[in-house]
Amino acid sequence: MTIRPSILRRTVPIGAMVLCGALLAGCGGAGGAGGGSAAHSVNVLMVNNPQMLDLQKLTAANFTKSTGIKVNFTVLPENDVRDKISQDFASQAGQYDVATISNYETPIFAKNGWLSPLSADAAGDSSFDQSDILPTIAASLTYQGKVYAEPFYGESSFLMYRKDVFAAKGLTMPANPTWTQVADLAAKADGAQPGMKGICLRGQPGWGEVIAPLTTVVNTMGGTWFNSDWSAQLTGPGFTKATNFYVNLVRAHGEPGAPQSGFTECLNDLEQGKVAMWYDATSAAGSLEGSGSPVAGKIGYVPAPVEQTKSSGWLYSWAWGLQKSSKHQDDAWKFISWASSKQYEALVGNTLGWSRVPAGKRTSTYADPQYLASAGPFAAATKTAIESADPAQPGVQPRPAAGIQFVDIPEFEDLGTQVSQQISSAIAGQTSVAQALTASQALAAKVGAKYSGK
Template sequence: MIHVRTSRHTARAATAALCCALLAACAGAGGAGGGSGTHSINVLMVNNPQMADLQKLTADSFTKSTGITVNFTVLPENDVRDKISQDFASQAGQYDIATISNYETPMYAKNGWLAPLTDRAKADSSFDQGDILPSIRESLTASGQIYAEPFYGESSFLMYRKDVFAAKNLTMPDHPTWAQVADLAARADGAQPGMKGICLRGQPGWGEVMAPVTTVVNTMGGTWFDKDWHAQVDSPEFTRAVTFYVNLVRAHGEAGASQAGFTECLNDMTQGKVAMWYDATSAAGALEASGSPVAGKVGYVPAPVERTKSSGWLYTWAWGVQKASKKQDDAWKFISWASGKGYEQLVGERLGWSRIPAGKRTSTYVNKKYVAAASAFAAATKNALTSVDPLNPGVQPRPVPGIQFVGIPEFTDLGTQVSQQISAAIAGRVGVADALKAGQARAEAVADKHRGQ
């Protein structure tokens, strides 16, 4: 939301990954290059590091074996979302495949923008659809049809510096509550020169600060809407959760928190500026990468809770085929390769096992080479992904699925607007009550529309 959406070395390695992504974006169409075949497909995708790895490997592996040239257009998350929605909504067919998430997939399917993939997945025995983790598989299914296949998946968990905790005689519970995390953040604050207790996203965006905030809202008893489409943004539970989050990050969070997102927190954790970090499970691969100064020093425990048994989010970047595409056979061949077991093997052998696009297949977590390379976080990631429930992430029924988002088209705008107010509260420019009052008015307008349907 990563992902973010997901992904995620040392400051030096993180910078290198960013440079690769930027170079990939500049490459644009034809980024995969080469190929002696006459077939080609156009792929529009987000510029996350996992996708940069994919682009490097496509020509020498996929194109060489199939004769299908892949023309990549690679853009930052906000830009790629806009471009995908425009092209798929108009069914212009400029792009055969695009990276979409479990947020967009059900809505795109309902609108008739995606080609169903169920029959292709069933006919392709080597793909092994049954190996896809149930939570991921179900999040990409609508009305009994598969509409996207995952490239990688993520949940969220709490990361902490084991060495710092040991030096301060602090103990991280196996299943921490948010009250315990707040206490630990206060006690770890200043454990090393310049170190803060915790990093929490504060950057505006429905996929930035609203992702972790909404998981806190869920476990503290709140919800965006009740089952009858009544807005709950200024409810006591929602207000208490946001107040807790804002107070925690203001008191013991990273410098510049109101503009810190996934990348900033990754850098802070890698550089030893924070003792804890609550964020995407996909971050662990970067923290444990070769050359990372914190590799081997980080512990991983489930997302903190209060009133629920679990509270991690669920997100996947997946491949969707535009219904208007005239190259659906070739598109499936690419998806079957990029989301298949063989691609994970290829990345592991060529780039390192900690860099495989994990979080989507059961077999990944019994692969001895991956489990050895990712021993610090593999089990914690799998547990996070298998314990989520998008239909019931809180303590009361919801009108639509979603954990860190609400599965309606309006949430991109609603979530972004509320996130701007919460970021302002983190910066000290507005109080939480006033921030959520403005959010409630916007949420009520959305609720009125859905109650009338």
Template sequence: MSARRRTHTGRTRAVQTVAAAAAIALLAGCAGAGGAAGGEDGDGLNVLMVNNPQMADLQKLTAEHFTKKTGIKVNFTVLPENDVRDKISQDFANQAGQYDIATISNYEVPFYSKNGWLHALDEHVEADKEFDQSDILPPLRDSLTADGKLYAQPFYGESSFLMYRKDVFDKHGLTMPDKPTWQEVADLAAKADSAESDMKGICLRGLPGWGQLIAPLTTVVNTMGGTWFDKDWKPQLTSPEFTKATEFYVDLVRKHGQAGAAQSGYTECLNNMTQGKTAMWYDATAAAGTLEAPDSPVKGKIGYVPAPVEKTKSSGWLYTWAWGVQKASKNPDDAWKFISWASGKGYEQLVGEQLGWGKVPAGKRSSTYANPDYRKAASAHADVTEEAIASANAKSPGVQPRPAPGIQFVGIPEFTDLGTKVSQEISAAIAGRQSVAEALQKSQKLAEKVAEEYR
């Protein structure tokens, strides 16, 4: 957070903002290990998590390898990213206690902890010598710590990078630079577009959501010299730099991106890459585990290079899906046992042996990148991922001072609402319903309302 002190009214509104984000309709959860959606029976731990592939693997392994050993039943509720964020914010803000554990991120930890919504995990870590907290990568460890206390443990960590089809590039005489610029990527997208039947040049998120479209777009804004707010909390969404970056992103995906881009998020782009429908994809480093899985039709065909840049040396984001324990949970000790298992070295070994080393939820432990089995399976992307995480600078990701930390987000509670509303405007521009200029004019006004509480 900024060094500037917020008013009491501002703090109150911040909490209200997080809770208000949950006011939309929520989807029903899916049954996981234990056979019931979390909260529907009071037996065991209730875990609320995002529906990413790594979590799907966790569901498959929990009953046999955690519940059988500990006797602790785990009820999973699994939702798409936008929906799970809303449901988590509602349950944690109200301290309803319906869920013991939820997948939160380094974005939520600072103000969730400040609002008293999370259990601190320090005592559990100190007592659990097998967990080896020192093995957690420092950028992630630091991002989940607030006021000197640890509030979450990473399930996997990620930055962002560019993925491309090496075989398609070789076939058509295209060369990917070791460290591409965004203009080079745009030129390659134009050449790769339709080079193969039913294959587009690039896939980029266009689905509304502060954690969907806004994440990759903001990294483009950063490296092209823009920022959401200057150091004095003046919104910059209509600045030449922010405008240039947004026009670039929208033009690129409209000209050479996937069909239905305005409704495509991480999952849709992952499917497109796996199914051979796109030549390039800029997104989370965590995607490589799925692309290089033993059953992946594109295993061995993908190349990985750092996030494209323009004015900065690096531009990859920093993010972790991490386990947070709700303060209202009546089962904090059992919750830690689950977290220690799911985020431990033993779980990575289990995934490697049971599902293949390429599917290990990596990006969180130094030991993972020293493991010969993992390095062999992840040789195409391990070094690029580790370097991307190490070079991510959440405090200074652009070319000018920032009033709040964050690379692909602004580290304030209001950003869930602001980012989502801005994403809706830009997604509409991707869909062709309005111009980028119109989208950013509306977005600037939204940002000005938020800025009033900080100036």
């Protein structure tokens, strides 16, 4: 999961013309977003993750060829795309028919009336097979009994490590490691190869960047953003312990440039032999084990490290949301159903390699022998992590709102973004953890007061 937006989240708005001009390679079709001139076309705004780039490459020769529907893609980095999605859907401008949203935005957007419900479309599409969607993923994209987004892929989080490096150093990775054990292993693996650091952890600002993994550490170390009566807990003992641990670990044994490192940077660091371990999204494994990856076959996968909880992996899905104001509802559903289908997974597997399938969303994927033959090193670990995630109770105390790596309220976008900037500054050594959390506590208290009625 890489994460988040502005009505809800985090980045500075950029005009559509500037975005498409600066990122021309990411704008599909002659007209880019809003520029489709075909009788049947849909405009899709999506994040620039590897799985989405594969989709962009495969669409014209497969979906458009079979349906006649032209798809105009606008592809942007996560922080930018979330901000733009929030603007377009909140205003119901209708510039984009479909956008990649997550299980964070889905219930919020649905409550606000910004999304078209998809339950009837899915029920009327016999080839789609809604019942095949993994229950935890399906539930996270449902609001008041109706499906409002269909998953492109799902993920949790786990720990990835270089088996060959550990063997050479005589290190043993526990089957279910604690964070204390991980910190010890990071210290011992630091310098195992020239230029190699012990671990990669996100430090880049963004509620879906550094805040995502950090919050899972907070949960398992006894902390929470808010207690059950909405009292902010960012200076509480659990949150403080976890943040000190995280910041100290990445500063002592983490990747160079940690304050600017997010999902993509850590993926590159592990692939290029710059780090021995990485705690992050299960979706990363497809790239690590893909054709041409220099570390394919060298990576081990174990559950997200814990301390006080039995599990600590997050739950996340990049999914397709259909804007309610879209004038191309039928064509948009045809694109969504294709992009989320078993047939699309088979297309990716047969053309690009089975490790690159956007998995983590369908039960049938984990019974497909072709997928398992390629994704065997990480398939079971991914499915187990997704199924064991508990958004309602991810920590050791009751929570006032659901969410593992986020708090599922609209204000968390902005709150998480501002807190992430404080944490990133602490990782950079520009402020102390105590100062960062004191400032963050004040921000969180304002949000909590809104909900507690104080």
